[in-house]
Amino acid sequence: MPLSAVLFDLDGTLTDPKLGITRCIQYALFELGYSPPDADELHWCIGPPLKDSFSQLLKTLDGTVIEQAILLYRRRFATIGLFENSIYPQITAVLKAIRFAGYKTFVATSKPYIYAMQIIEYFGLSLLFDGVYGSELDGTRSIKGDLIQHILLTEKLLPSTVVMVGDNFVKLR
Secondary structure (H helix, E strand, O other): OOOOEEEEOOEOOOEEOHHHHHHHHHHHHHHOOOOOOOHHHHHHHOOOOHHHHHHHHOOOOOHHHHHHHHHHHHHHHOOOHHHOOEEOOOHHHHHHHHHHOOOEEEEEEEEEHHHHHHHHHHOOOHHHOOEEEEEOOOOOOOOHHHHHHHHHHHHOOOHHHEEEEOOOOOOOO
């Protein structure tokens, strides 16, 4: 079957979120009494769910501590970190070309939908996507495979006609 849709990750694919994400992680760690690593040492935290990153950074599986870190992160991210972000050169032109070729385009990010929409709107990309999909603030659909399954069902897309751009590995259940 021919390709009909392209799913794009947000962080590290459409935009460079390093500054905002790393500063928000540093803020959360500092507020919890930890000495935060340099931003360059936190690059691996861009992409995976925050819960996983904070679990590793804090060396804990304690859900209460991890949730506290996420709340602190989001306190800064919702007002500042979200906009400490830059769109990659030529992304707009690439998206326009893909849409002109007749493909549907969607954002598929582990980032909460509420933030993903604000970022897409901030960079003026809304009209270049048929939909923006992200996780819920409670972590629902933060696993990329679950999110993609949700998109496929919601948009009535066949897996064999869709390609995902921007993730290393996604396992569908």
